[in-house]
Amino acid sequence: AWFFNSSFRGTVLKGVRMEDVKLDNSTFVNADFGGVVIVDTSARGANLSHADLANTVLRDPKWEGVDLSHANLRGVEMHNARLKGAKAEGADFTGADLLNGDFRQARLSWARFVGAKLTRTRWVGAECKGTNFTSALDTGTATWGWGANACTSKR
Template identity: 35%
Template sequence: MRAVRRPELRLPELRPYDGAELEPEGDYDGLEFAGTDCSGQSARGARFMDCALRRCALDETVLSRARIIGSVLSGVRGVGTDLSQAMLRDVEVSDARLGGVQLHGAALERVVVRGGKIDFLNLRKAKLRDVAFEGCVLVEADFGGAELERVTFDDCTLARVDFSAARMKDVDLRGAAAVDIARGIDRLAGAVISPAQLMDLAPAFAAQVGVRVE
């Protein structure tokens, strides 16, 4: 297993964001969004470079096709955040409380997701390279058709995860606290699991090949 490359973060001295509404195709550089309510706003195609979003509300915020680079998202919360086809590179996400996040078709590279809980995460057909999930809870995460390379799930709870049509290379599930695969058990080629996880997943493997266990 090749080790996951971590984000290379060197935030400069940040300037407070002035609180104006986000703009599509906006350019945000070296800013700190502290407790900003971005609910319902659109920053489609915007660029966030060397920014920190702390305790921000992202309910129904549109960030599709946005580029988030060298940035930190801490304590963000929201339902229905749209990050479809976005690019996240050298990003740390910590203690997020999100639901129904749309990341389908997105590209994530050198990203850490630490702590928090994300429900109904949509990563269909996304590309994840050098992504570390640490100590977080993912409920019904959808990786359908996604490409995962050098991805780890340390101390994470994966509940009813969907790996249908996913492609994996150097994916490490051994550190996960719990792994519950709803669909796509046949797509684990390229992943590593522990002997204990193999025993837990044995019924699903048996069902996949049509073996009855009585």
């Protein structure tokens, strides 16, 4: 299904399974995804700010440039996510499993990755001012970048 430039503002999507859906440039501000399963879905440039995605399963999401500002992603299982250039300032990824995620050039200031699994994630060029990586597990396989603006587990 294709829902380009659609608005789902404040929509409750609990129990829904989305597979191979195109949601590019759509709006999900304050939407409740409570436990939804989303497989191979594109939401490039979509606005999911303040959305509740806690405990959802996201497999292979293509979400480049998506706005996840202040979204609740606690306990999310998000494997192979393409979040390059995403805006996720203040988002909460506490306890998330982010296997093989691509966060390059993402804006992650003040986001929380407390206790998150960061195996094979890519962070080169990401903005991480005030980002909390306390107890996050990267098993030495994450790519953090280098230099003054590098996103590191120490910030």
